[in-house]
């Protein structure tokens with residue numbers, strides 16, 4: 276896939292930033308910022324940005340293809356008031372932004388995941404609505420459009436259950452639409468459309484995984500044990516409600532370092548990354564830290580994985 280470097284100015288990589296982010300800092304000026312989750316082909320995001328140059332918009336998407344397509348449109352139209360982030364919205368809404376950040380939240384025709392076995396992928400449970408309530412400003416709104424009545428009803432009930440919204444209303448076949456690819460598709464098929472809206476009144480307490488801006492690292496004095504390192508490979512470590520596994524070791528003789536491929540899981544959020552074990556020049560000591568390529572979010576599982584690896588190397592000494 277060819278990615279024009281011009282379009283990258285719309286892309287934000289939050290894994291290399293201190294979390295949580297104040298979204299206003301992503302745009303030169305203090306603007307009202309709105310969030311859209313799952314923008315797909317981006318019709319709504321681009322049109323809103325074009326019609327409201329005084330406002331700013333952030334889009335979260337899981338699909339890299341959608342991300343690239345939208346950035347090309349933004350570049351063509353020279354729109355400066357949009358940023359896009361490649362992230363799972365469940366994680367993104369909970370972890371990335373400061374409290375009271377957004378003036379509005381939009382979600383248009385999310386995947387309804389009707390099968391019971393896929394229920395955890397649905398973006399309409401109470402935890403998700405609590406994350407939205409946290410990052411919305413007081414009196415800011417949320418707005419969902421969907422063709423799935425059960426999804427809409429569950430979304431509304433979850434919003435009510437948080438106790439953080441008022442004026443929650445579900446409207447069948449509202450007069451206004453969002454004109455996205457999926458809305459057009461369902462309208463062509465004469466399906467009913469449902470809209471759920473509500474206004475934020477209070478902020479719930481949510482538990483976030485990320486926090487603290489420090490990069491996890493440890494210094495191991497003396498020589499490290501390659502044997503102990505090899506023994507740790509493919510073992511599952513469960514500690515303090517997180518799980519991680521060291522998958523493989525790559526030795527980089529040129530730079531006197533090892534790279535340990537690692538998978539870390541916090542709840543339902545999995546990340547793959549590398550931990551670097553690098554000799555300190557001129558010293559009998561090794562630094563154990565995250566490798567800078569493809570940095571993960573510094574969740575508890577990621578930090579535990581780094582600290583535990585240092586302990587393993589120390590004990591083997």
Ligand SMILES: C[S@@+](CC[C@H](N)C(=O)[O-])C[C@H]1O[C@@H](n2cnc3c(N)ncnc32)[C@H](O)[C@@H]1O
Pocket residue numbers: 312313314315316317335336337338341362363364365382383384385386398455456457458
């Ligand atoms: C059915 S499409 C709707 C796209 C667009 N909003 C529309 O109305 O045409 C759902 C979109 O949500 C994205 N998506 C699904 N799950 C997501 C998640 N957990 N986080 C972010 N985006 C997600 C998909 O990649 C897809 O682009």
